[in-house]
Amino acid sequence: YEQPKVIKATMEGRVTKTRVLEQALGTEAANLLENVRHVQIIACGTSYHAGMVARYWIEELAGVACSVEVASEFRYRKHVIQQDTLFLCISQSGETADTLAALRQAKKAGFRAALAICNVPGSSLVRESDLVIMTQAGPEIGVASTKAFTTQLTALLIFTLALARHNGLPEEQEAEIIEALHLVPGQVSDVLALDGEIAEMSKAFMDKNHSLFLGRGSQFPVALEGALKLKEISYIHAEAYPAGELKHGPLALVDSEMPVVTVAPNNDLVEKLKSNLEEVRARGGELFVFADRKADVKAEDGIHVMQIPSVHPITAPIVYTVPLQLLSYHVAVLKGTDVDQPRNLAKSVTV
Numbered sequence: 001y002e003q004p005k006v007i008k009a010t011m012e013g014r015v016t017k018t019r020v021l022e023q024a025l026g027t028e029a030a031n032l033l034e035n036v037r038h039v040q041i042i043a044c045g046t047s048y049h050a051g052m053v054a055r056y057w058i059e060e061l062a063g064v065a066c067s068v069e070v071a072s073e074f075r076y077r078k079h080v081i082q083q084d085t086l087f088l089c090i091s092q093s094g095e096t097a098d099t100l101a102a103l104r105q106a107k108k109a110g111f112r113a114a115l116a117i118c119n120v121p122g123s124s125l126v127r128e129s130d131l132v133i134m135t136q137a138g139p140e141i142g143v144a145s146t147k148a149f150t151t152q153l154t155a156l157l158i159f160t161l162a163l164a165r166h167n168g169l170p171e172e173q174e175a176e177i178i179e180a181l182h183l184v185p186g187q188v189s190d191v192l193a194l195d196g197e198i199a200e201m202s203k204a205f206m207d208k209n210h211s212l213f214l215g216r217g218s219q220f221p222v223a224l225e226g227a228l229k230l231k232e233i234s235y236i237h238a239e240a241y242p243a244g245e246l247k248h249g250p251l252a253l254v255d256s257e258m259p260v261v262t263v264a265p266n267n268d269l270v271e272k273l274k275s276n277l278e279e280v281r282a283r284g285g286e287l288f289v290f291a292d293r294k295a296d297v298k299a300e301d302g303i304h305v306m307q308i309p310s311v312h313p314i315t316a317p318i319v320y321t322v323p324l325q326l327l328s329y330h331v332a333v334l335k336g337t338d339v340d341q342p343r344n345l346a347k348s349v350t351v
């Protein structure tokens with residue numbers, strides 16, 4: 001529920017009505033962002049999903065190649081790092097052992113600069129990076145990240161626009177996206193107001209053991225994040241797939257016992273997504289769709305549709321994450337699990 005406030009706080013002092021204030025990212029920002037040819041993102045868990053969303057933004061808006069990898073794999077792999085690579089670590093705590101190890105290892109291989117997106121001032125990650133964008137999420141009580149994720153996305157979009165400016169993004173496009181970003185806190189509040197309806201929807205998951213989350217484009221990482229939230233706090237097995245991969249395997253799992261959750265903002269992939277939904281329905285799967293009104297996804301037998309405010313396609317991943325967080329929360333409450341302290345998990349994995 002703090003998300004509208006902390007997203008706003010993460011924007012504060014970093015953007016005007018229409019521009020990113022590059023100097024607010026650090027005095028060295030302009031130099032460090034010049035001539036970046038590749039961004040290598042490293043993170044774990046929810047922070048990794050934020051990095052996956054950022055890849056879509058960085059490649060689309062800045063035209064810069066971007067790779068994303070979980071730190072726990074990156075650190076044990078032999079890799080080639082180019083000198084013109086910006087190494088970007090995302091971590092709520094700034095103390096995740098795998099992320100720090102990956103950064104230290106990459107330092108030896110050499111890169112242009114290290115940027116941290118982090119929530120804890122003075123953390124190891126902040127101290128060891130050249131450029132830092134602090135998220136202003138405040139302390140998270142729960143183990144499962146929620147506001148850390150949406151503020152990470154906010155910081156990553158601001159960073160992307162600063163990088164994009166060095167790579168020729170037209171001012172009008174930057175202004176359009178910043179204006180859309182200013183609308184996000186209000187849109188998140190509108191989604192939070194759907195709480196009662198989402199609680200009602202969550203009842204359908206009570207007696208289920210498995211679930212599937214689908215998304216396309218930058219909504220695929222949102223589906224991954226939704227599935228992670230459901231796993232973490234309700235212990236229901238949840239898989240996320242890019243919707244176009246359905247026919248390459250997961251469709252075999254679909255039956256009436258497998259609820260399928262989908263996020264459907266109004267973008268140029270929505271028509272393809274709708275045909276994926278039909279594939280699920282034809283196999284007796286029950287669909288739960290969070291959709292933009294303009295996307296015109298029709299509620300019918302086996303398809304439950306919840307309308308989400310119209311949002312800009314670039315900022316949609318931030319807004320569409322929130323109904324999935326609420327859904328997991330309500331399923332967990334109904335199941336009586338400990339939402340704040342899930343079994344077997346620690347807030348910060350430092351070993």
Ligand code: F1P
Pocket residue numbers: 044045046047090091092093094095096099143144145346347348349
């Ligand atoms: C990474 C992370 C969290 C997750 C859990 C365990 O932490 O995977 O995303 O919610 O708390 O650690 P961080 O590097 O973002 O602090």
